[in-house]
Amino acid sequence: MAWNQIYHLFEDIREIAEQQLLLAHRIEDPEAGKAMLKLMKRRQAITDRIDRLSKKIPDYNEIGNSNERIEVLAIINDIQKFDRQSQELIEAGRERTGKKLGNVRNNQKAYNAYMPNIVSTEGWFFDRKK
Secondary structure, three states: OHHHHHHHHHHHHHHHHHHHHHHHOOOOOHHHHHHHHHHHHHHHHHHHHHHHHHOOOOOOOOOOOOHHHHHHHHHHHHHHHHHHHHHHHHHHHHHHHHHHHHHHHHHHHHHHHHOOOOOOOOOOOOOOOO
16 A cells, blocks of 8 residues: 555656656746745655655565556656756756856946946045135
């Protein structure tokens, strides 16, 4: 019974990994980032549940060739594939964002060089007694 529950939980994680991959395509969108965070929290909760269930199976960590274990390993391979693709997309988005930030900083420096700050920070004193 526990293997069946674990199998379905891994299927849930695979679905979350697929959704994360879709969100990774538009990671520069702030809403996508928020949705990604929610999915990560859901995924962590499912992983914790799998950990609790796996403790109920005496030979869970033993290497075996049972059908259930082979099916779970196939799902894990799919999850890893989706995670690798998501990671690549997120890294590419991070690099693009870093370049944009660098361009903004350079543009700000150029603007400040040609358009000096007009606000004066020094006080002026006029002596009228002379």
